[in-house]
Amino acid sequence: MHVAIIGCGISGLLTALELLEQGCEITLIDQKQAAKAASWAGGGILSPMYPWRYPKAVNQLAQLGKSLYQYWNQKIQPLSGIDFEIHDSGMLIFDEDDFEIGLSYKAQYNEPMQHCDLLDETQLRNLNPRVSNTFKQALHFPQLSNVRNPRLLKSILTYLKSHSKVKIIEHKWVEKLLIQNQQVQSIVLHDQHQIKADQYVIATGAWSAHWSSQLDFNIPVQPVQGQMILFKTPENWLPTMCMYNVMYMIPRRDGHIVCGSSMAELGFEHRPNLKTQQSIYQACIQLIPELKNFPIVQQWAGLRPSSPDGIPYIGLMPEMKNLWANFGHFRNGLCMGPAAAQLLRQLMLNQTTLVDPRPYDPSLKFQV
Ligand SMILES: Cc1cc2nc3c(=O)[nH]c(=O)nc-3n(C[C@H](O)[C@H](O)[C@H](O)COP(=O)(O)OP(=O)(O)OC[C@H]3O[C@@H](n4cnc5c(N)ncnc54)[C@H](O)[C@@H]3O)c2cc1C
Structure with a gap:
């Protein structure tokens, strides 16, 4: 066929x-x-x-993503010569309004990817000392990973x-x-x-x-534009992914940290703009203040296929x-x-x- x-x-x-x-x-x-x-x-x-x-129909496909990517990475890496790095960094969520909801979601579904714990201040500092002192608690998802897309x-x-x-x-x-x-x-x-x-x-x-x-x-x-900025820090500098107010920081093993992202309906406009880039930058510094010591090495925008x-x-x-x-x-x-x-x-x-x-x-x- x-x-x-x-x-x-x-x-x-x-x-x-x-x-x-x-x-x-x-x-x-x-x-x-x-x-x-x-x-x-x-x-x-x-x-x-x-x-x-998100609806169940989104979550049930997403939950299969990690294991299927592991399968594909093993299968095609010897042929392509490229490891696309499934990085088991875990994720911290700092939105207090979501703490209870997240914990009851975990209890309800009992899926490995949704397993989470509420960390107190000491646990949080031990896990990720880069997070600003203004955050005293976080929801930790140890099984969440990211892939170098x-x-x-x-x-x-x-x-x-x-x-x-x-x-x-x-x-x-x-x-x-x-x-x-x-x-x-x-x-x-x-x-x-x-x-x-x-x-x-x-x-x-x-x-x-x-x-x-x-x-x-x-x-x-319809296209919904999302902008990103990329920091370069030393290798393994940020131990976990971090999320707050729908803004996230995604560490790669080599020290690159992908940060975003915005949402805007701008037709097929695919260029980033200064105002949005600055607001992403501010959100990053609020959560991880030391990031201001490291260079931004790339900025871009992409068009999500909204439905x-x-x-x-x-x-x-x-x-x-x-x-x-x-x-x-x-x-x-x-x-x-x-x-x-x-x-x-x-x-x-x-x-x-x-x-x-x-x-x-x-x-x-x-x-x-
Ligand atoms: C900033 C940002 C952050 C994101 N973060 C995440 C994330 O962390 N996790 C996650 O799961 N998803 C994330 N997404 C969403 C994810 O990237 C998209 O849902 C996904 O990439 C869509 O894939 P696609 O193949 O459908 O579309 P695309 O990757 O856009 O590919 C569609 C392709 O079709 C081609 N095409 C279109 N029309 C025609 C035509 N008529 N003739 C020929 N070619 C055509 C285009 O040129 C394009 O290459 C993010 C998206 C953005 C923008």
Whole structure:
């Protein structure tokens, strides 16, 4: 079976990996350089921030993310030569209003990823002496990890590019789908070149509303900009991820600390601006004052694919026989990515699914 996948972010690339494992032939197409959009720009936290603020359908995919990434890292690292570092740093949350909610969430679900304890001041200082003295307590999630998403993408891409059954076409915008009898016959690039396959997957992230006019129903996915700043500190300088007021600091082992992030609806504007960068900087210094002694080495913005409830669209598109969706992951596409791709592969190949597919089913979610 030949599958054409539109979009080379984490959703498209992991879908390609899943289908390749089952013997499919893959063509991936991206309007720009592959793997440089939201999936590159994200932080790589392998959990929704404050999981209790998200629907079950988001959490159940996210909880599978870490173990599936461990599987993929082991499998493709020898071939790609890249370790994308699943860093078990744990997470501290400092929002007092969330302490009780977090503890009862843990008791209710009893999932390893949601295990947490409320730390007193001494425990907090012992675990993370970098945190400002103004914080006296924190909720600690010891099992939460982060992944180096730019390396993750590079590793998958390197592996896919070396595979004889994969073709990757970059810098080509897919303009339209040629549809007959509810079947996509081919996809048409902006230069009018056509690509034919047996099955087609839309993994176009924040650009997914592009398909609304052609499919004749509204796809409510919009870009929501998020900005980040990157500090460089000595190796293993910050012992844990930290979160306060929806702002987070994510330490990588080599001392890079990814900090963000903002939320703004600015269309497809992908440049960071000074005002937002300053407010992220202030939030970082409030939590970890010593960060002001270290340089900011990079700043950027990315476009999250928002969907109304944050639950992605995964499955067959309404009234279509060979057009599939894997988009709309909003703030959690990196942690949901591996399970979302696995679910899509299972649906496409008529296999038993690892989770109930209904909450993600485009036919149930779109009003056609
Ligand atoms: C600042 C920030 C922080 C984040 N932090 C986290 C986090 O810590 N944890 C987490 O789980 N998630 C996080 N996210 C969210 C996560 O990054 C996204 O949900 C995820 O990357 C979406 O992946 P995607 O593959 O669907 O989209 P993208 O990575 O945007 O990929 C879509 C691709 O499709 C291509 N494309 C679109 N339309 C067309 C077309 N017509 N023709 C050809 N190509 C097309 C685009 O060029 C793009 O490369 C964050 C996002 C941002 C911006």
